[in-house]
Amino acid sequence: MTLAAAALLISAAHAAEPEPTPLVDQQHCMFCHTDNAAFLAPSFQQIAERYRNVPNAAAMLEHKLRMGGRAHWGDMAMPSPAERGGPLSAQDAHTLVQWVLSH
Template identity: 75%
Template sequence: MFCHTMDAAFLAPSFRQIAERYRKTPDASAMLEQKLLIGGRAHWGDTPMPPPEQRGGPLSRDDTHTLVQWVLSQ
């Protein structure tokens, strides 16, 4: 919750912006889950998703899936 907010871009896109961009994209859920699990290159500007160690530690696969489904439902 440090980089993302519900409805306004801050250090990263808002959860609603992510949902709008990826909600109808095939395999978006898998791609977003992978990004949460390991980090990844920037899709929104110049700031990449940092690796889990820089975000407070890794998430379980179940928690990652739940979080991505929640974001895509916004």
């Protein structure tokens, strides 16, 4: 394998997942988060940088999306799904977390 081919494979492995726009809209993610700058909550990039390589972080984040939870950043807690747009399935939470961690 050439160096260029290896670089392409590495780049593809770290490529951002496509935005799951219907889920992002349904859960009103952009009311508190942005892609790359803190707003009312940390940016998706900040979340990815903090948790991307932490064991079991994806499961913790998925649980937090499905249940809400205490603040890990600043003073604002993650609202419950009822406050954000309705129930969130385990698969939908997984999809959102994988997208965030791909930032």
